[in-house]
Structures are given as structure tokens and as C-alpha cells.
Amino acid sequence: MNNTGKTFNEKDKRRNTALHVAVENNHQDVAMFLVGEDGSGSTSHSTNNFGKTPLCMAAETANLKLVKAMVDKTPSSTADTNSDLLETILRKMNSADLINSTDQGWMSPLTLAAYMDNFVAVRILLQEFLADKGDENQLLPIHVASKKGHCRVVEEFLNHCPDLRESRDHEGRNILHLAAMYGRVDVVRYIIGKRDLQVLSKQRDQSGNTPLHIAVQNCHPKIVKILSLFDAYERGNLNSLNDAGETALDLAEKTGKLTLMALNLANAPRSEEQTVSKETQDSVPKSLHNSDNPMFSKECVNTLLLVSTLVVGITFAQGFTVPGGYSDSGTPIFLQRCLFQIFLICNTVAMCGSITASIALMWAQTYDPSIIYATMRFTLPVLGVTLTMMSSSFLAGVALTVYHVSWLRIFVYAMGLSFTVFLVGLLAPLIDLPVSYETILTRAILFFCFDLLMFVSGYN
Structure with missing residues (x-):
């Protein structure tokens, strides 16, 4: 060979x-x-x-x-x-033959080059091909590049033919709509970063949806954050209603927690109808009546009940097996130490919180949608605080037992602080915070929580 x-x-x-x-x-x-x-x-x-x-x-x-x-x-x-x-x-x-030629997927040579992110081929073909010639769905090569997230190709199309920014597909979506729909962060950042392209964020498709609506519908929290923070400077975008009379925040309440949090960070408003419904609490969200909703299913309630019961057992045992043991008089040896007092307080809070959560979850066993909704809103934050306190009591107990070894004590302090911050970042979004955040510190904490959740969930 x-x-x-x-x-x-x-x-x-x-x-x-x-x-x-x-x-x-x-x-x-x-x-x-x-x-x-x-x-x-x-x-x-x-x-x-x-x-x-x-x-x-x-x-x-x-x-x-x-x-x-x-x-x-x-x-x-x-x-x-x-x-x-x-x-x-x-x-x-023959250029005419090439312009009219398509492959088995009905792609022209220019569309195929845009699809494959072949920047050199796009630059050459633009000299011969019509950049505004679309397929049967009015999908232009620049639309294909935007859908695939090929930022350099999109930029080349716009440099060659600036009018392409106004192009729409058969559903009235521009290139920013398509990038938001398919989660193409680089393309969205490029468009928002260009002053002459920022007007695309205000345009609506045939259903009245702005790119922000589209990003929320398709659950792309990273793009929701980019668009909503940009739109925060122009309240008209955050207030925009689609043909169903919904703002982006109204849609986020039906999709995911991260998209909802991203909009809350930008102080996005609800529509007037949804605001009245939220304030009066006339009815339970329709999603609760859906038996397929995993958040309010029997399995979810039972799982949380199991977790809270385990925490009760662990904290109960930890309350009597204190670090350092007892003196001959029956009092804890480290009773006067500050770390021991922190251990005892955190363990007590965790014990009381887990018992409270267990009792609340017993009420959820009725499977009445209104009771389940109220129980979940109460239980999730309580369990979050309970788990944080339990981990804090453990770290305080460990630090107490190695108190006389300086480097080991410092290591436990550093590890405990880092872990607590990480834990709070994961648990904070479970608490229903108000839409408006006035203090800089609160906003900074919530931005940290959001970015942390984006990282651990793989959206980055």
C-alpha cells in the first residue's frame, strides 16, 4: 500500500x-x-x-x-x-447557471457557504451572487448564517450589503430574531454592539414578538440577559406586548427560572392584565393544573419530604454528638468557644427549618393545586436556608476540632466561606424576590447568582 x-x-x-x-x-x-x-x-x-x-x-x-x-x-x-x-x-x-443552481437540500452555493461558515467562499461568492436572493421560505443566506451563529459571515454580508439588516423571513423575523431563537450569543452581541443595527431589537415578527420575546420563548437565558439589560435603557422594549398581549416577563413565567431571573435583573414589567392577576392572586397559574408539570408532581413533593426528613434526623443526631464531647459535669467542653456557639445556632436553625418544611409538605399530599403552589413557594426557600445552616454547622464543628492546627483551621475557614457563597448563589433564585431591586449590593448578589447558575447549567 x-x-x-x-x-x-x-x-x-x-x-x-x-x-x-x-x-x-x-x-x-x-x-x-x-x-x-x-x-x-x-x-x-x-x-x-x-x-x-x-x-x-x-x-x-x-x-x-x-x-x-x-x-x-x-x-x-x-x-x-x-x-x-x-x-x-x-x-x-456560467454565472447565471451557478446563481440558479441548488443542491439536494435546495441550498444555493452562497447559502451553503454561509451554512458551513466558509468565510472566504462567502467573500468570493458575494461578487457574483445576489445576497438578497432567498429560498421558497424567503430565507436568505444571511438568515442561515445568523441561525448557525456564524458572526464573521453575518458581518461580511452586512458590510457588502447593509440593506440586508432589514430583510425578513416568511414569518417576519429579522436576523436578530433568528439569532435569539437559536441561542447564538456571539451574533446577538455583535448586533447589539452596532449602533446602526440596534433598531433590530425593536422590530416585531408576524406574531408581534420582539427578539426578546423570542429568546424567552425558546429559553435562552444568556441572550435574555443581554437583550433585557440593553432594553433596560429603553423601557419601551421591555414594555412591548406581542399580539397575545404579553410582555417578555409574562412569557418567562411560563418557561424557566433563569429567563425569569434575567428579566427581573433588568426590572422588566408585566402587562397590566398580568399585574392585576399577580397582585390579587385570584387564581393559581394554569401550569399547576397540568399533571405533567414535574415541579408540582407527586414525585417532586415526596422527594422534598424525604430530603427534609433526612435533615431532621441528621441535625437531631448532630445536636447530641457535639464536637469535643462533654466534660465530667455533663456540659460541652467547647461551650464557651465562639465556633461552638455558631455550630449550635446553625444546627438548631436547620433542625427547626427541616421540621417546618416537613409539616408543610405533608399538606401538599392533598394534591390540591392551590395548596401545592403555596407549599412550594414556602418550602423551597425554607429548605434552602436549612441546607445552608446544616453545612455551616458542619464546617464550624470541623474548624473547632482542628482549632489548634493553624494552617488546617485557615483552610477550613476558606473552604467554608467559598462553599457557603457558592451554596447561596445556587439557592437564592429559589426565593421569589420582588421585581425591583433598589440596592447595588442586592443587584450585585443576584447578578453573581445568575452567572453562577448559567455556568453550572452549561449555558455558557
Whole structure:
């Protein structure tokens, strides 16, 4: 096999390989055989004394079948940068035929280049192709690039034809709508960062949805944060209603906690109808009546009840097996130590909180939607505080037992502080905080919690 590879790459006086000669003399069958036997695809890119490769020679003769066979064998890193080949094909073939040609997926060459993020090909093809020629769904190549998140390609389209920023698909969505729908953070940041493109954030599709509505509907909290914080400077965007009379915050209450938190950070408002409903609490959200809602299912209630019961048992046992033990008089040895007092207070709070949560969850066993809703809103924050206190009591107890070893005590302090901050960051969003955050400290904590949740959930 190695000998065959050497034979393929052997060159004559003109530095032509066997494939050069086959293509030059139009021996189609021989050329196809040589291409098929060349496992690495390197022979197709071997240059002769005139700087020509078999691939370029096949392109010059418009031998598309042979070109396709060679490109299929070409490593992607070589194919993506072969701009000379593309320019040769454009010179030798009829531009009108190319403009109207499509592949099996009904993609034009320019659309396919945008889809594959081939920036060089897009730049070359834009000289010949109409950038505003779409498919049957009015989907333009720039729309495809925006959907796929290819920021450089989108920028190239807009530099070549600035009017493309006003282009819409068959549902009236612009490029920012599409980037928000498919969670393309880089494209959204690029558009929002350009002053002449920021108007796209205000545009609506055929259903009256702004890009912020679309991001919320498709549960992309990172993009919701970017758009909502930008829109916070222009209240009109956050107040925008779609055709169903809903703001972005109204939609977020039906989707996910992170999107809701991102909008709360920007002080996004509800619609007047939803505000009245929220203030009067006339009814339980419709999602509670859905038996498929995992948050309010029987399994979820039972799981939380199990957790709270386990915490009761652990804290009860911890209250009598205190660190350091007891003196002969029956009092704890470390009773006067500050760390022991912290341990005792945290353990007591955890004990009382877990018992309270267990009793509340027993009421949820009735499976009445209103009671479950009220129980969950009460229980989740209580369990969050309980788990935080339990971990704090453990860390205080450990620090107390190693008190006389300085480096170990400092390590426990540092570990305990870091873990507590991390734990609070994860638990804080479970508490229903008001929409408006007035203090800088509160907003900073909530931004930290949001970014932490984004990181652990993998959205970054």
C-alpha cells in the first residue's frame, strides 16, 4: 500500500503526477480511478512547474464530476482555504447557471457557504451572487448564517450589503430574531454592539414578538440577559406586548427560572392584565393544573419530604454528638468557644427549618393545586436556608476540632466561606424576590447568582 502511495506522488520533468497527466489528456476513467485510490487526497493538491494542481486543472475544464470527487477526498482544512479553486470555477462556468443552481437540500452555493461558515467562499461568492436572493421560505443566506451563529459571515454580508439588516423571513423575523431563537450569543452581541443595527431589537415578527420575546420563548437565558439589560435603557422594549398581549416577563413565567431571573435583573414589567392577576392572586397559574408539570408532581413533593426528613434526623443526631464531647459535669467542653456557639445556632436553625418544611409538605399530599403552589413557594426557600445552616454547622464543628492546627483551621475557614457563597448563589433564585431591586449590593448578589447558575447549567 505504501508503494502505491509513492507511485501516485512520483513526478516527471514537468513535476506532473499521474493524475496531472490523466486530467490534462481528459482520461476521465483513469483520473477517477486515481482519485479513488488516493486515500489522503494529497495528490489532487500537488503542484507542477506551472503551479497548477489536478483539482485546478479539472476546474478549468469545467469537469464538475471530477472536481466533486477530488473535493470529497480533500481534508476540510484544505478545502476551506482553497479560494483559487473557487475563483477558477467562477471564471470558467456560467454565472447565471451557478446563481440558479441548488443542491439536494435546495441550498444555493452562497447559502451553503454561509451554512458551513466558509468565510472566504462567502467573500468570493458575494461578487457574483445576489445576497438578497432567498429560498421558497424567503430565507436568505444571511438568515442561515445568523441561525448557525456564524458572526464573521453575518458581518461580511452586512458590510457588502447593509440593506440586508432589514430583510425578513416568511414569518417576519429579522436576523436578530433568528439569532435569539437559536441561542447564538456571539451574533446577538455583535448586533447589539452596532449602533446602526440596534433598531433590530425593536422590530416585531408576524406574531408581534420582539427578539426578546423570542429568546424567552425558546429559553435562552444568556441572550435574555443581554437583550433585557440593553432594553433596560429603553423601557419601551421591555414594555412591548406581542399580539397575545404579553410582555417578555409574562412569557418567562411560563418557561424557566433563569429567563425569569434575567428579566427581573433588568426590572422588566408585566402587562397590566398580568399585574392585576399577580397582585390579587385570584387564581393559581394554569401550569399547576397540568399533571405533567414535574415541579408540582407527586414525585417532586415526596422527594422534598424525604430530603427534609433526612435533615431532621441528621441535625437531631448532630445536636447530641457535639464536637469535643462533654466534660465530667455533663456540659460541652467547647461551650464557651465562639465556633461552638455558631455550630449550635446553625444546627438548631436547620433542625427547626427541616421540621417546618416537613409539616408543610405533608399538606401538599392533598394534591390540591392551590395548596401545592403555596407549599412550594414556602418550602423551597425554607429548605434552602436549612441546607445552608446544616453545612455551616458542619464546617464550624470541623474548624473547632482542628482549632489548634493553624494552617488546617485557615483552610477550613476558606473552604467554608467559598462553599457557603457558592451554596447561596445556587439557592437564592429559589426565593421569589420582588421585581425591583433598589440596592447595588442586592443587584450585585443576584447578578453573581445568575452567572453562577448559567455556568453550572452549561449555558455558557
